[in-house]
Amino acid sequence: MSKIPHRLYLSEEQMPKQWYNLRADMKEQHDPMINPGTMKPAQVEDLYPVFCEKLAKQELDTETRYVDIPEEVQEMYKIYRPSPLIRAYNLEKALDTPAKIYYKFEGNNTSGSHKLNSAIAQAYYAKEQGLKGLTTETGAGQWGTALSEACAYFGLPLTVYMVKVSYNQKPFRKAVMQTFGAEVIASPSDTTHVGREILKKDPNTGGSLGCAISEAVEKAVTSEGYRYVLGSVLNQVLLHQSIIGLETKTAMEILGEYPDVVIGCAGGGSNLGGLIAPFMQDKLTGKANPRIVAVEPASCPSFTRGRYAYDFCDLGQITPLAKMYTLGSGFIPSANHAGGLRYHGMSPMLSKLYHDGSMEAVAVEQTKVFEAATFFAKNETILPAPESAHAIRAAMDEALRCKESGEAKTILFGLTGTGYFDMTAYTSYNEGTMEDYIPTDEDLEMSLSTLPKIPGIQE
Amino acid sequence: MSKIPHRLYLSEEQMPKQWYNLRADMKEQHDPMINPGTMKPAQVEDLYPVFCEKLAKQELDTETRYVDIPEEVQEMYKIYRPSPLIRAYNLEKALDTPAKIYYKFEGNNTSGSHKLNSAIAQAYYAKEQGLKGLTTETGAGQWGTALSEACAYFGLPLTVYMVKVSYNQKPFRKAVMQTFGAEVIASPSDTTHVGREILKKDPNTGGSLGCAISEAVEKAVTSEGYRYVLGSVLNQVLLHQSIIGLETKTAMEILGEYPDVVIGCAGGGSNLGGLIAPFMQDKLTGKANPRIVAVEPASCPSFTRGRYAYDFCDLGQITPLAKMYTLGSGFIPSANHAGGLRYHGMSPMLSKLYHDGSMEAVAVEQTKVFEAATFFAKNETILPAPESAHAIRAAMDEALRCKESGEAKTILFGLTGTGYFDMTAYTSYNEGTMEDYIPTDEDLEMSLSTLPKIPGIQE
Numbered sequence: 001m002s003k004i005p006h007r008l009y010l011s012e013e014q015m016p017k018q019w020y021n022l023r024a025d026m027k028e029q030h031d032p033m034i035n036p037g038t039m040k041p042a043q044v045e046d047l048y049p050v051f052c053e054k055l056a057k058q059e060l061d062t063e064t065r066y067v068d069i070p071e072e073v074q075e076m077y078k079i080y081r082p083s084p085l086i087r088a089y090n091l092e093k094a095l096d097t098p099a100k101i102y103y104k105f106e107g108n109n110t111s112g113s114h115k116l117n118s119a120i121a122q123a124y125y126a127k128e129q130g131l132k133g134l135t136t137e138t139g140a141g142q143w144g145t146a147l148s149e150a151c152a153y154f155g156l157p158l159t160v161y162m163v164k165v166s167y168n169q170k171p172f173r174k175a176v177m178q179t180f181g182a183e184v185i186a187s188p189s190d191t192t193h194v195g196r197e198i199l200k201k202d203p204n205t206g207g208s209l210g211c212a213i214s215e216a217v218e219k220a221v222t223s224e225g226y227r228y229v230l231g232s233v234l235n236q237v238l239l240h241q242s243i244i245g246l247e248t249k250t251a252m253e254i255l256g257e258y259p260d261v262v263i264g265c266a267g268g269g270s271n272l273g274g275l276i277a278p279f280m281q282d283k284l285t286g287k288a289n290p291r292i293v294a295v296e297p298a299s300c301p302s303f304t305r306g307r308y309a310y311d312f313c314d315l316g317q318i319t320p321l322a323k324m325y326t327l328g329s330g331f332i333p334s335a336n337h338a339g340g341l342r343y344h345g346m347s348p349m350l351s352k353l354y355h356d357g358s359m360e361a362v363a364v365e366q367t368k369v370f371e372a373a374t375f376f377a378k379n380e381t382i383l384p385a386p387e388s389a390h391a392i393r394a395a396m397d398e399a400l401r402c403k404e405s406g407e408a409k410t411i412l413f414g415l416t417g418t419g420y421f422d423m424t425a426y427t428s429y430n431e432g433t434m435e436d437y438i439p440t441d442e443d444l445e446m447s448l449s450t451l452p453k454i455p456g457i458q459e
Numbered sequence: 460m461s462k463i464p465h466r467l468y469l470s471e472e473q474m475p476k477q478w479y480n481l482r483a484d485m486k487e488q489h490d491p492m493i494n495p496g497t498m499k500p501a502q503v504e505d506l507y508p509v510f511c512e513k514l515a516k517q518e519l520d521t522e523t524r525y526v527d528i529p530e531e532v533q534e535m536y537k538i539y540r541p542s543p544l545i546r547a548y549n550l551e552k553a554l555d556t557p558a559k560i561y562y563k564f565e566g567n568n569t570s571g572s573h574k575l576n577s578a579i580a581q582a583y584y585a586k587e588q589g590l591k592g593l594t595t596e597t598g599a600g601q602w603g604t605a606l607s608e609a610c611a612y613f614g615l616p617l618t619v620y621m622v623k624v625s626y627n628q629k630p631f632r633k634a635v636m637q638t639f640g641a642e643v644i645a646s647p648s649d650t651t652h653v654g655r656e657i658l659k660k661d662p663n664t665g666g667s668l669g670c671a672i673s674e675a676v677e678k679a680v681t682s683e684g685y686r687y688v689l690g691s692v693l694n695q696v697l698l699h700q701s702i703i704g705l706e707t708k709t710a711m712e713i714l715g716e717y718p719d720v721v722i723g724c725a726g727g728g729s730n731l732g733g734l735i736a737p738f739m740q741d742k743l744t745g746k747a748n749p750r751i752v753a754v755e756p757a758s759c760p761s762f763t764r765g766r767y768a769y770d771f772c773d774l775g776q777i778t779p780l781a782k783m784y785t786l787g788s789g790f791i792p793s794a795n796h797a798g799g800l801r802y803h804g805m806s807p808m809l810s811k812l813y814h815d816g817s818m819e820a821v822a823v824e825q826t827k828v829f830e831a832a833t834f835f836a837k838n839e840t841i842l843p844a845p846e847s848a849h850a851i852r853a854a855m856d857e858a859l860r861c862k863e864s865g866e867a868k869t870i871l872f873g874l875t876g877t878g879y880f881d882m883t884a885y886t887s888y889n890e891g892t893m894e895d896y897i898p899t900d901e902d903l904e905m906s907l908s909t910l911p912k913i914p915g916i917q918e
Contacts, residue, residue, distance in 0.1 A: 005471045006537040012464045078465040079549060079840050090538060090612075108567065110842040110877070152837040153549075172882035176842060179833055179885045374638055378611040381538050383569040383635060418569070420879040423631035426638045
């Protein structure tokens with residue numbers, strides 16, 4: 001057999017035509033979302049005022065195993081997909097490991113990350129429903145950028161509430177979204193009731209993700225023909241992101257490979273859930289038994305130190321309650337540079353799989369993460385996003401263990417995006433001023449004490 | 460025949476194993492470089508103190524048609540190459556043109572541009588010669604970034620003199636280079652004689668490219684085992700960049716296509732010379748007759764309003780004299796946002812071809828360029844570098860003419876890089892504060908009055 005190439009791109013014919021819904025192969029589903037108004041399980045109708053109809057249905061659909069990707073979505077996917085599966089020959093050599101390291105690189109588009117995979121789907125369904133526009137929030141800016149691109153493509157107006165401190169600190173991210181035609185508003189703002197209330201209390205606040213979510217939801221439900229969209233955590237998002245794993249699995253089959261271990265970073269779970277989907281399917285159906293590893297920051301350790309409980313998805317406590325690994329919606333993550341992983345909760349679907357023992361999790365400190373990021377950049381020419389570098393760290397650690405043991409394992413990890421907009425973090429690492437933040441047990445106890453009470457379910 | 464895919468990637472087997480030296484097919488060579496010390500044509504030995512030996516030889520080699528790409532260079536190319544040839548279906552649809560538009564996208568690596576193709580070759584030959592390190596200068600930062608990556612890969616120390624005003628304005632570019640291990644020094648600096656002299660005269664100067672070149676060259680020739688490298692203008696650079704055109708031509712052959720017109724932006728000529736190489740070969744050898752178009756900023760119109768004359772390559776007037784289209788080495792380009800195109804001269808090889816009528820040139824204004832860049836981004840999801848957007852503008856204009864005439868021409872252009880580090884420019888365009896700068900005839904007359912006198916050659 002000839003040598004495995006550095007990068008493999010599927011042909012357009014080989015690209016998946018359907019998303020894969022992992023829930024169809026789970027023996028047991030995660031506990032249902034709870035409507036905070038009624039404290040009863042949320043019905044699909046409860047979701048219609050906020051989400052567009054097809055997406056609300058996808059959110060609750062545990063039956064349909066394969067979902068056709070609409071042709072219009074496939075057409076836009078083809079502009080930047082397939083993304084390459086890359087054999088990290090140089091990294092292997094630099095680590096002097098017998099392990100084979102593969103990574104799926106999702107940073108190959110202007111949005112710079114995998115977020116575009118779901119943004120396109122969500123914008124398409126909104127357009128199809130005849131909606132007039134969308135609202136969302138963004139923190140670090142990856143999701144806002146991706147959705148701006150998708151909305152530009154489908155000609156759909158978009159309002160992005162961007163956390164004010166990011167809005168001021170990251171003018172370039174804002175400029176990218178504006179270039180794609182989005183309206184970007186610093187949150188809190190005077191465009192919503194909740195924003196005005198917060199500004200009245202504290203005119204100088206830098207805002208928060210929770211506040212931005214509240215504003216985006218309020219704007220959507222009070223604007224004729226608008227809906228709100230979210231870039232992670234939700235089942236619908238993991239469904240769309242399954243394109244990552246499906247492409248990867250096909251590419252590995254072509255190469256005659258199968259991973260012994262699949263590694264992904266985990267914030268809300270959108271990338272991890274997408275990458276692992278078909279491999280977890282093999283595991284749940286007994287076809288194969290790869291190890292599956294979530295990597296999270298030690299500063300925001302939802303899986304490894306959180307509690308499996310019902311909690312709000314946002315700081316503002318206006319969203320449905322979800323059963324998930326959580327640090328408490330009042331948890332204030334440290335100023336870790338991986339903005340995309342600074343989230344108190346976790347995808348309910350992945351939480352269930354972790355709780356049932358189908359996957360592992362590991363927490364890593366950010367100086368170790370940037371050490372890995374820099375090493376990787378020098379050897380593979382891709383400067384990774386801080387979020388993605390969590391997976392690199394874990395993959396390198398696995399490869400170094402293989403060096404010790406002499407095992408030639410096949411390691412697969414997800415490289416979700418590039419770090420072009422994260423150079424402040426790299427500078428901090430280069431200058432030796434980066435610190436590690438690890439919450440104390442007392443910190444976590446305090447933030448977990450804010451978990452909501454639900455009569456008969458969570459007292 | 461099945462539909463042409465959105466993007467075509469060659470397989471590793473299909474990738475070129477040799478660079479193509481266009482000079483071997485030119486009926487007449489460009490006039491030789493002149494050593495400013497002796498005012499005689501430069502010999503290869505004259506170049507050895509500054510350039511490493513193999514590169515000095517490549518610089519003067521007009522005979523060897525195909526040059527083997529060293530295996531180590533091919534290995535590093537494979538990390539990020541082949542780059543895709545993309546059919547711009549969405550742009551075509553948005554323009555409602557019968558033209559077929561293809562672009563070769565070179566922004567698919569962390570350096571963000573085509574510059575890496577030559578940086579790898581230059582770093583490799585330096586390593587092979589046993590050199591201890593390299594120096595270079597960078598303005599906007601694309602070349603400095605690319606060379607930092609290449610030197611990191613080959614384990615070669617690198618000192619980059621970065622124009623002080625850019626050093627302060629673009630901390631992220633600096634951080635990328637530092638992450639790859641380069642020493643980045645704001646120029647003028649106290650590390651060189653020439654730098655100290657300039658600082659003595661004007662301690663608050665923001666520096667200039669000419670000053671940075673002078674410092675980099677001084678540092679190289681005064682440091683044991685160091686050499687200086689340059690990212691454009693030179694014949695050796697165009698040779699390495701021929702990989703762009705060779706890959707493109709192979710990909711078009713696979714698709715059964717051939718361009719009616721080939722379009723590239725032109726600063727020093729590194730991308731344009733690389734992209735057009737095999738198509739110009741066809742033209743020079745009578746195999747085909749594509750139109751070949753250089754696109755330059757109206758603010759720095761070397762081809763369209765410059766003079767074909769001997770001139771210095773740098774403001775400091777320490778480099779050899781080259782016969783080229785020039786605006787005069789004293790020309791101070793306006794604050795146009797396409798930093799990579801703000802150069803007073805042009806590749807001598809391309810200058811000769813233009814002078815002989817083998818190619819055309821067009822100058823475009825920057826507001827029109829950013830209009831095209833934004834339109835392209837919305838339709839193709841790639842946010843282009845301002846330099847690359849010059850080619851987009853010209854390609855769109857060509858496609859719009861096809862719409863008028865009903866001709867289904869095949870248009871090919873080079874998309875040299877991404878605009879992630881140019882958001883200040885996009886913001887200026889989005890906010891409507893961007894201006895166009897066009898030098899007056901008097902401006903050009905004055906800067907051209909500084910052309911050097913060469914006894915018997917240029918009086």
